[in-house]
Amino acid sequence: MVQINLPENSKVKKGKYFKDKTGSKNLRKVNIYRWDPTSGENPRIDTYEVDMDNCPSKVLDILNKIKNEIDPTIAYRRSCAHGVCGSCAMNMGGKNGLACTKPHSEIDGDIDIYPLPHLKVKKDLIGDLDGLYKQYQSIEPWLKSNSKSKTTEIIQSKEDRKKLDGAYECIMCACCSTSCPSYWWNGDKYLGPAVLLQAYRWIVDSRDEEREARLKKVADELKLYRCHTILNCTSACPKGLNPAKAIAEIKKMLATTSL
Amino acid sequence: MKNKSPLSPHIQIYKWHISSLVSISHRITGIINIIVITLICLWASLLLLGESRYETINLLLDSPIGKFIILGIIWSFSFQILSEIRHLIMDLGYGFELKTTKITGLIVIFGSIILTVIFYLTGKSIL
Numbered sequence: 001m002v003q004i005n006l007p008e009n010s011k012v013k014k015g016k017y018f019k020d021k022t023g024s025k026n027l028r029k030v031n032i033y034r035w036d037p038t039s040g041e042n043p044r045i046d047t048y049e050v051d052m053d054n055c056p057s058k059v060l061d062i063l064n065k066i067k068n069e070i071d072p073t074i075a076y077r078r079s080c081a082h083g084v085c086g087s088c089a090m091n092m093g094g095k096n097g098l099a100c101t102k103p104h105s106e107i108d109g110d111i112d113i114y115p116l117p118h119l120k121v122k123k124d125l126i127g128d129l130d131g132l133y134k135q136y137q138s139i140e141p142w143l144k145s146n147s148k149s150k151t152t153e154i155i156q157s158k159e160d161r162k163k164l165d166g167a168y169e170c171i172m173c174a175c176c177s178t179s180c181p182s183y184w185w186n187g188d189k190y191l192g193p194a195v196l197l198q199a200y201r202w203i204v205d206s207r208d209e210e211r212e213a214r215l216k217k218v219a220d221e222l223k224l225y226r227c228h229t230i231l232n233c234t235s236a237c238p239k240g241l242n243p244a245k246a247i248a249e250i251k252k253m254l255a256t257t258s259l
Numbered sequence: 260m261k262n263k264s265p266l267s268p269h270i271q272i273y274k275w276h277i278s279s280l281v282s283i284s285h286r287i288t289g290i291i292n293i294i295v296i297t298l299i300c301l302w303a304s305l306l307l308l309g310e311s312r313y314e315t316i317n318l319l320l321d322s323p324i325g326k327f328i329i330l331g332i333i334w335s336f337s338f339q340i341l342s343e344i345r346h347l348i349m350d351l352g353y354g355f356e357l358k359t360t361k362i363t364g365l366i367v368i369f370g371s372i373i374l375t376v377i378f379y380l381t382g383k384s385i386l
Contacts, residue, residue, distance in 0.1 A: 040263070094272055121264055231357075232278075235357055
């Protein structure tokens with residue numbers, strides 16, 4: 001259901017203000033979404049003044065700086081810091097992306113940092129992605145083969161391998177799915193761009209023998225056709241992939257194959 | 260404690276871009292068009308009740324507010340047509356690169372304004 005307003009317990013209040021103590025002249029204000037599960041209070045926005053003269057180029061560097069030097073209570077996921085693991089996906093300057101690859105110079109004015117949109121918040125910038133992982137599991141993301149000969153490798157031509165380019169690189173950071181308004185309103189049923197891109201990845205894999213079953217499974221008014229080509233997903237993807245195109249390709253396959 | 264988890268902000272904070280604007284406008288103009296078509300049918304049916312009733316509506320549409328409404332309706336239809344063509348091309352699997360979507364989106368937005376002017380002037384010259 002389309003629910004424009006946030007529920008009462010999710011309304012964001014004004015939070016604390018952390019004034020700069022370094023005396024730096026090159027300051028930027030960073031507004032960060034905070035929610036403490038133990039307090040029972042509403043989420044709030046804390047504002048930090050950050051000395052940019054001693055801060056590397058990415059948004060994650062700002063967060064690390066705040067956690068190390070200003071406020072150690074702030075919670076966020078991060079791991080590889082090279083755009084490979086997908087842990088630090090969040091909403092920065094109104095757009096989803098990976099904090100470790102997003103340069104803060106690309107954000108004008110104050111830097112607003114929120115968790116990924118329309119998720120149950122666990123703490124501060126950490127959203128609950130369980131629903132998405134369950135949906136990912138539901139498309140059975142592994143190679144299915146009924147071939148009896150188990151001793152030989154399944155050979156794939158270069159052309160067939162090429163079909164997986166732009167799909168296999170996905171790191172499941174959930175930037176795309178949580179940027180999608182259709183996924184916000186129907187996230188319980190609509191699979192969302194991340195999972196559909198993976199569904200596509202297995203449908204077009206020449207080595208997979210369950211193509212038709214996979215197509216049938218995804219051919220559902222709610223699971224697939226909630227995509228209205230808003231293209232928030234493609235513009236959000238930090239790996240430059242195109243989930244919207246993959247979804248369109250699935251729709252096209254369903255329109256042209258008789259199942 | 261789990262139920263108390265707040266929902267993270269979504270449409271309140273997410274930045275708009277051309278494709279999302281065109282997409283939402285496509286839906287809104289779609290709804291407007293359905294209502295307008297119904298009203299036009301009702302207007303035409305008023306002819307059955309005699310010329311005078313039909314003329315009252317004509318008078319209303321001749322006023323400045325009426326002209327504004329007419330322009331709005333023409334824009335709504337123009338936008339819907341162009342945006343639908345964009346959607347059809349996308350349904351064929353083309354035009355998904357970010358740059359292309361931006362360009363086609365801009366074509367829809369500015370094209371709808373140009374179409375509105377053309378339709379309005381053509382309509383005026385016929386009458």
